[in-house]
Amino acid sequence: MPGILITSKQNLIRIGIEHTGDMASVTPEQIIRADIRALSAYHVAEATGMVKLDAMENPYLLPEPLRGELGKLLAEAAINRYPDPRSPQLKAALREAFAIPAELDVLLGNGSDEILQILALAVAKPGTTVLSVEPGFVMYRMIAQFAGLNYVGVPLKADFTLDEAAVQAAIAKHQPALTFIAYPNNPTGNVFDRAVVERIIQAAPGLVVLDEAYHAFAGGLSFLDALARYDNLLLMRTVSKLGLAGLRLGYLVGKAAWLKEFDKLRLPYNVNVLTQVAAEFALRHVAVLERQAAQIVAERGRLRAAMAQLPGVAVFDSQANFLLFRVASADNVFAGLKARGVLIKNLHGAHPLLNDCLRVTVGAPGENDAFLAALAAELEARR
Ligand code: PMP
Numbered sequence: 001m002p003g004i005l006i007t008s009k010q011n012l013i014r015i016g017i018e019h020t021g022d023m024a025s026v027t028p029e030q031i032i033r034a035d036i037r038a039l040s041a042y043h044v045a046e047a048t049g050m051v052k053l054d055a056m057e058n059p060y061l062l063p064e065p066l067r068g069e070l071g072k073l074l075a076e077a078a079i080n081r082y083p084d085p086r087s088p089q090l091k092a093a094l095r096e097a098f099a100i101p102a103e104l105d106v107l108l109g110n111g112s113d114e115i116l117q118i119l120a121l122a123v124a125k126p127g128t129t130v131l132s133v134e135p136g137f138v139m140y141r142m143i144a145q146f147a148g149l150n151y152v153g154v155p156l157k158a159d160f161t162l163d164e165a166a167v168q169a170a171i172a173k174h175q176p177a178l179t180f181i182a183y184p185n186n187p188t189g190n191v192f193d194r195a196v197v198e199r200i201i202q203a204a205p206g207l208v209v210l211d212e213a214y215h216a217f218a219g220g221l222s223f224l225d226a227l228a229r230y231d232n233l234l235l236m237r238t239v240s241k242l243g244l245a246g247l248r249l250g251y252l253v254g255k256a257a258w259l260k261e262f263d264k265l266r267l268p269y270n271v272n273v274l275t276q277v278a279a280e281f282a283l284r285h286v287a288v289l290e291r292q293a294a295q296i297v298a299e300r301g302r303l304r305a306a307m308a309q310l311p312g313v314a315v316f317d318s319q320a321n322f323l324l325f326r327v328a329s330a331d332n333v334f335a336g337l338k339a340r341g342v343l344i345k346n347l348h349g350a351h352p353l354l355n356d357c358l359r360v361t362v363g364a365p366g367e368n369d370a371f372l373a374a375l376a377a378e379l380e381a382r383r
Pocket residue numbers: 056110111112113114137182185186211213237238239240245248249250
């Protein structure tokens with residue numbers, strides 16, 4: 001009977017489950033893939049009541065009166081209907097806000113995380129490899145694993161630049177179907193040398209996805225103009241860091257020949273009615289979001305300079321809305337900041353190159369001051 005998974009003893013025997021009396025005792029060990037059971041879930045720290053500087057969010061809401069206007073639009077939105085699966089108005093707003101050329105296609109995701117999943121599913125066949133550089137965005141590895149793909153993470157150099165020879169050698173050896181490069185990179189914050197990235201695109205036998213999640217803070221650096229030149233290049237972005245993380249909206253830009261294949265894997269209603277309405281509205285006012293991004297960039301400079309003054313803090317250069325820094329004992333400093341009400345991200349243990357590294361998101365001036373005061377006090381207390 002359709003809809004009933006396990007009905008008969010024969011079925012249970014067929015899938016290797018013991019039938020004990022009337023009830024089958026089915027355990028995750030019998031049903032769930034061993035590699036999935038071995039994973040731990042993506043950890044999101046509890047942040048209630050904290051100065052929250054752990055997740056690269058924009059600290060600012062839309063200003064009034066835009067918030068009021070948005071409220072009216074949302075109240076009128078047809079939440080009784082399924083969303084338009086093609087999201088035409090939202091796509092038009094994205095194209096206009098970010099000058100996406102008409103000859104390129106756009107695919108929307110429920111966050112860019114979902115786009116990563118679509119890409120991985122589309123190439124998933126036994127023996128296929130996904131390649132990225134490390135330390136990098138952890139979802140590349142996780143989603144490759146979810147889809148049953150091999151994952152190769154090529155270490156960056158100690159200064160977080162690309163190890164071109166190592167990447168080229170890994171490409172030649174593993175022939176990846178997908179290569180992910182974040183530009184700027186998370187969690188290091190730097191942008192890679194463009195010429196090196198272009199040579200990687202040229203050498204890659206499969207698709208190269210440039211992930212420009214932090215585009216808004218990178219002073220205009222982008223590979224958008226390179227899409228026309230490389231058949232195997234795709235560009236992924238998100239509106240999350242720009243101030244709309246709660247809407248869950250990412251987008252992929254590339255040639256139609258690729259995107260029409262990925263679109264088959266996209267669940268038809270992946271971008272909900274409220275997100276379509278709210279994101280379209282916000283993007284029609286993208287100048288407001290860009291001013292907020294400019295404030296964050298200015299604060300990044302102030303924060304970096306102030307952190308560099310603190311004894312025992314080595315802070316890395318960043319083109320993103322966060323700063324990576326190294327201290328003598330990251331675990332302890334992280335815990336101390338948390339006890340002082342400031343939540344950042346502890347990267348110690350995430351990768352050998354991130355030993356004793358912490359990552360702080362650039363917040364509003366008051367939040368950054370609270371972080372600086374807590375960090376100074378914590379370092380002082382540890383002397
Ligand atoms: N790419 C990079 C490099 C990121 O750092 C993030 C978020 N941390 C994402 C993609 C995912 O963004 P979202 O799913 O919110 O669009």
